[in-house]
Amino acid sequence: MAPIAQTIPTTAGSPLTESSTLPFGEYLFRRLHQVHKVKSIFGVPGDFNLSLLEHLYKTDLEWIGGCNELNAGYTADGYSRYNNSLGVVITTYGVGELSCINAIAGAFAENVKVLHIVGVPSRMAIFDEQEKKKHLHHLVNNIDPFADSDRFVYTKMVEDITCVSEIVTDATTAADQVDHVIKEIFKTSRPGVIFLPVDMSDVPVEASRLTLDPADRFHIVEDQDPALTNKLSTVILEKLYKSTNPAILADVLVSRYHDGVPLLREFVDRANVHSYTTFMGKSILDECHPTFVGDYIGLESNKGVKENLEDSDLVLFFGPHLNEINTGHYSFDLQEGQLIMLHSDYIKIGSEVFRGVNFVNVLRQMLDIVDVSKIPGPRPVPFEVSPRYPHIPSSASISQSVLLKKFESFLRTGDVVVCETGSFMFGIPDFRFKTDVTYIAQGFYLSIGMALPCSVGVGIALRDEGSGRRLILVEGDGSAQMTIQEISAFPHYGLTPIIFLLNNSGYTVERIILGEERTYNDIKPWNWSKVFELFEFGNQGHCISKTIHNEDELERAMCEIDSNTSNLQFFEVILDKLDCPWRFHHMNNYRLFPLEKKIGLTLN
Structure with missing residues (x-):
């Protein structure tokens, strides 16, 4: 037969x-x-x-x-x-x-x-x-x-x-x-x-x-060595139980493996210990959670963040991505004895390295066997957390300091923010996201122009899942000129992001590094308010475009956005060409704070 x-x-x-x-x-x-x-x-x-x-x-x-x-x-x-x-x-x-x-x-x-x-x-x-x-x-x-x-x-x-x-x-x-x-x-x-x-x-x-043999489970993280996973989970929890002031530090690799983010958020909630994220790990944890302290970036952290984390006797570092930018130019000061690193390729406890183990499986096992009654309750952080430089003056009517504060207030629960490589990116650690905000940025490779087409991909993903989340793109004028063609994808595929185009007349990041007034840091001036006249077509042109010169115009624009959610909205914000967050000034000089002499500020 x-x-x-x-x-x-x-x-x-x-x-x-x-x-x-x-x-x-x-x-x-x-x-x-x-x-x-x-x-x-x-x-x-x-x-x-x-x-x-x-x-x-x-x-x-x-x-x-x-x-x-x-x-x-x-x-x-x-x-x-x-x-x-x-x-x-x-x-x-x-x-x-x-x-x-x-x-x-x-x-x-x-x-x-x-x-x-x-x-x-x-x-x-x-x-x-x-x-x-x-x-x-x-x-x-x-x-x-x-x-x-x-x-x-x-x-x-x-x-x-x-x-x-x-x-x-x-x-x-x-x-x-x-x-x-x-x-x-x-x-x-x-x-x-x-x-x-x-x-x-x-x-x-x-x-x-x-x-x-369908491929619908290829994304699941396989446990290559369950016995080792169980052993390490037990060892880590025993160290957690014996600690007196533990902390959790979340980095970007947590978001790269299936279930990494929800598992870690659950562990933070159940363990109830102080939690932090890195520069690249921002938004992985709920920044409205009572245990959240801030973004740890070594010497480039806000005041009190570095001191509080480094005062912990045990730091569980999930998903570490160690690089120049993410570590505050290698100014992390965590000692081997206080650190457990839970990576996708290894677990490192003190000086001992265990390869072939993924943190997701260890974390899942920890959640299964944890006895939260043995975890020391959080004590008040000894150092007050506050912005290092609350306001940096600007010769323009809008400063980046003001823009950052307005932007923090403008965001709402569930927003998806895509941020371009540029000066604004380095001010984002100065504020807290609301619950379930997703932040996407190329924080290490730093290829300018990436964020605009990246946001198209994010928009398509949101559309594919039928999501009603707001998509917000923060773009620079110099970066946008690199990949501007892809802005035509928004009206073509029916995407309606909110775009803030920060016009600081060229490459501000490069000006801070070298050549403040050099022509190589200039770009060709574009009339950004007209950009969608080229890219809109037929009956698909539903774009609101405005140029913002001062704080009042910015305030009005942000208030009006909620009533225009069906439209693509494009706001060109005029900034001074040398205005940037304090963190980038510091990064450029690595261990010094040039702001003290450059613009008359004193380090708090």
Whole structure:
């Protein structure tokens, strides 16, 4: 008797059976659609990926086209950051993938799960000895005029900025390769690459695993060593019970692994000990929680924050991402004996390191076995917490100090804030977010121009989940000129963010570093109030655009926003070109406070 074929559910096209085959391109998109929260695909078409893209329309995935490949990479990054899942970007050979490579590097630096799919020449063009002698378009020639061009010259470039890469050339192993890449991306929370020859998209592959082994749990953090997880959980809790003044410090990697944020918030709530976040970890914890003290950035912390955390006898440091910016230029002063580091790759207790353990599994086990009655109750923090410089004067009618205070009051529960690399970013640790505000910024790699297309990806993610949360983008004038084309995506896809364009006449961050009046820090002046006249079209143009010159105009604009939630709203805020938060002045001089002599302020 012949075996009875099992039906494989599909979302578009004809039903499949267990014994069915699919063109690999269709199989790939169906597999991606099974992954947690993946509903949209980003990218730019090119002749080496067109045959692949045709198969996307056999699924319910949506294509989100970018104005260029760099922007598309940034949108995929934003989609991943908000969803804590895959952001998928598709580009073409050479010219496309190289344009995207800066976005991939930024994702690697900040542990963002981006899958980059690159359409490449056919298998014959890559491997046939005669074909390899031909110089293909999009491919750089060998420096030796008598040598063949290296078909893999671009694949080598991403080896150190991806966790995994696969060149898919064989139908019998293609499905395994796809799963391997996706799983490695989730395991490491780093970008990965699939290089797909143009002729592979239509090759039939076995499709049975779509129903027999779906990809809907690939995002779950697997426990590689349950016995070690249990042991470490017990050891950490015993140290917590024996401490007298413990604290919790949350960093960005908590938000990169499934359940990391809700688990840590639950632990903070149950343990009831003082809690802090880092510069990159801001918004991971509820900043309205009674145990929250502030953002720990070493010497760049607000007054009292550094002193209070470093006074703790035990610090549970979850999801650490140790780098120059996040550590206040390596001014953290936590001793090995008081520190337990719970990383995605290791747990470090004092000087002892345990590899192959993810903090998520340890944290989940700690929640299962914790005896909260043994945890010492919080005592009042010994040092008062307050802004280090409450107000820095400006020659413009609006100072960044005032803007930061107004912005803090303007935010409401549930907002999603995307902040560009720039001076304003370094003032955000001076205030507290309301409950369930999500903050997204590239706080370490710091590629200017990233936030605008990133916010498109965030907006698409919000739309995909049917969320009514407000999306707020804080953008700089110099940064916006880098990636301004992608602002057209907002009206095109029906997104209605609130955009604050901070116009400080150029590169203020660079002016503070060097060249206050140099022309290399100037940018071309644009009439920002007219920007949407170019990008709006048909009946989709619903943008409110205003230029704000003073505090009263800013106050009125923020009050009016709530009555215009169905419209995209764009506010250009005029600032002085040398006005920036105190923290960046300090960063630029690393251990000194130049404000004392520069603008007559005294360090509190």
